[in-house]
Amino acid sequence: MVKFGTPFLIVATFFFARSQEVSLPVDFRQHNLTEYNSSFFNPAFSLDRNNPQSVSLWTRWQWQSIDADPTTLFLNYTRKINESSAASVAFFQHNTGIFFNTGGILNYAQEIKLNSLIRLGFGFNLFGFQQELADDRFQIDPNIPIPILQPSTDFILQLAPGVRLSVENFSFGLASENLFDYNFTDKGRNTVPADKIYMGMVSYDIPIGVSRDPTAFLRPLLYLRTIPELDNQVGLNVLLSKTTYWAQIGYNNFYGISLGGGGTFFKRFSVGALVEFGTNSAISSEDPSFEIVASYFIGKPEERRKIRVLEEEEEPKQEELITEEETKEEIEKAEAIAEEEEAAERAQQKQAKKEARELAAQEKALAKQKRRDSIATAKGEREALAEAARLEEERNKAAIEQAKKEEDLAKAKDEQQRKLDSINDVRRAEALAAAQKLRQQKKKDSLESIKIAEAEAAQKQIEQDQVAQQEEQDKPKAGEKYEEVKAEGDLEPGYYLITNVFGTKKYYDAFMKDLQNQGLAPKSFVRAKNNYNYVYLERYNTMNEARNARDSNFNGKYLDKTWIFRVVGN
Incomplete structure (x- = not known):
């Protein structure tokens, strides 16, 4: 009994039976996944673009109406392991036009922070699936003396790695759908090196957030995909994403133009749809393709969308480092002094x-x-x-x-x-x-x-x-970070809401630029005492105004910690 010899023989047999139809690429056709389940596009995207922790469903009907069986189905659960890693597990079915694949996918992604501006993310999708013929309409004439191809169900293990380099809002990615694979039934590799599928992509996130939705952004993404025995695919997707809805438009030189969008309800449930029209003369007569996506967020609603901001490097410069013992000793001394001062202050307050x-x-x-x-x-x-x-x-x-x-x-x-x-x-x-x-x-x-x-x-x-x-x-409250000085140069007396203090211009400039990108108007001053740049959001006339601004996260515009710096007039 002769099984499937080479992919070339199968493709030739299939095309002989359907000589009048358009050749359909054997890739996953996931080029429109920009908002949910995008780890199917690049495994490293599960770190943020899968919206962990969530359960998401994606289906695609290729050149057919939605009342028929979908050509691709992908059900995925994604969870954030920690701030720098994520994992997911998925079930999928995919009709390549030649084979019908059914199985599961394990995903893992990790991110390394190289510095305050550059992050390197990498991940992989491990596929395990059964493969069988998707079309058996071609019957071989028994009088023709050629080997008879007996249908069989093969089990295949396939590894799809991906990497992403992020520089501020720029992202550069590389991925492969089938870099490594093994057919356990045939006891050999499932595809030859010439049949590997590779993808390269570049995107840029443009923040367009306002006070009501600081997470909103516009993301153009350009990609290139190599397809075995077919022309390379070049495409462009543009995504507008907000807390309550998203919209996207795309173009692929083979599949055509796509339009889609969706909405999020009750901060948890999201549903959307997309339609794709062929513009290539070879497929312009084909029916449009349809996609439907649905997602349910399982975590806390306030954690569904987080703003990724550039933070100052966690490791200070060598000259600013102090040992843990010195820190502990200084803390103990400061606590003792604070207790004495607090007791004296209580007595003084009582007498007053x-x-x-x-x-x-x-x-x-x-x-x-x-x-x-x-x-x-x-x-x-x-x-x-x-x-x-x-x-x-x-x-x-x-x-x-x-x-x-x-x-x-x-x-x-x-x-x-x-x-x-x-x-x-x-x-x-x-x-x-x-x-x-x-x-x-x-x-x-x-x-x-x-x-x-x-x-x-x-x-x-x-x-x-x-x-x-x-x-x-x-008077400072218990545990409140507060500093008070007498007549600091030309600085106007009042209460300053401080966000950060920098001794290095590089980090100061980067931090100021990041705040401005968030739509804020930060200001700063330099203290003569230590020559440090103090970055503040606003100056207030009373302590109550400053506390209200601090406790309300600057009316929701700045979510990181702040503290109050008072300048007392002469």
Whole structure:
């Protein structure tokens, strides 16, 4: 019994039976996988582009409607092992046009951080699958004296390695679908060196995040794929990815133009679709190809999409290194000093509170006495005014009586004297009115002075309370990182939200550029004391404002740790 001799004989037999159809490449046709299950495209992509920890499904219908069986099915579970490695396990079925492969895939990927800008990731997909003929419509004439090919089910082990070099937002990758393989049924390699499939790819992530979605990005990806006995494939994919949806457009010189997109619901479930139209004259008559992808995120929702930021190198320069023992000793000394200072500060605060209470009581008693004195003064003035009015009234009565007597005695006087008396009466009335108005004005002024004194006392108390409250707010909380200096050069007094401190311009420039790429507007100043660059996000006028900005991660714009640096004015 003769089994499948060489791949060439099988391909020749298959093409003889389907001489009028387009030759379909034998690759996995996974060139559109950009958002989910992209470890099928390059094994190193499981580190971040598979969105671990998640379960994802991808299906493709090649040149056929979706009511038929899919030509490719890929069900994958990916999990992050730690910050630098990931693994996945998958089930797949794939119809190459000649063979129908069914089996599983184990994936592992590891990343090495070469420095703050460059990362090297590598991984592999280990395939184990059964292979059988996908089309048995060609029947060999028994009268023709050629070997009869008996269908069989072969078990094949296949290794697909991949590597990715990332320089800031650039990524360069290489992968192979079948670099090593072994057919356990035939006890030999499954493909010859000329039938190996290789891929090269380059991409660039363009951050377009805003405050509501700092993880959003635009990723163009260019790739080249070598296909046995066919022309090389060249393609371009452009992916727009946000927290709630994604969209992509692509072009492959063999398969044509693709359009796709999808959405994420409840921060866990994602579903999307893609359609691909042939533009090559050889396949323009074929039906469009369809793809459907679905994914469910198992981890915590806040960990579904993380921003990869450039961090300062974890290893400081040699001159800044100190031994662990020295660090421990310094920490113990600092803790002892802090405890002593805290005890002294507590005693000082207790004494200050006591003195403040006594002073407040004295001020309250003094204010009360002043109010009593003011009330007594006002009462005395009112009584004096009343007495003056009474005396004035008596004088008026006496004057009127005297006037009547004089009028009785002066009846005989001439008209001129009566006019003079009338004028005198008018003048006296005006004088009385003026005196009455003066008394009322004095009374009003006295009441106004009382109100002003009370308002000034209340304002003084409010100002004292505000000063005490501000002093209480300015005191560092337990475990709070805080530093305070007196008049630092031309630096404006206030509270600075510090993100990092650099003694080297290289790391300072890289850090500033990274913050600017995130849409932030960082500022910095140099301390004369140590000649270090202090990078801060904003200056605030009060401790409360600075704490609120720190505790809210700068309103969600900056997720790393920050601390407060206060400059006290002269």
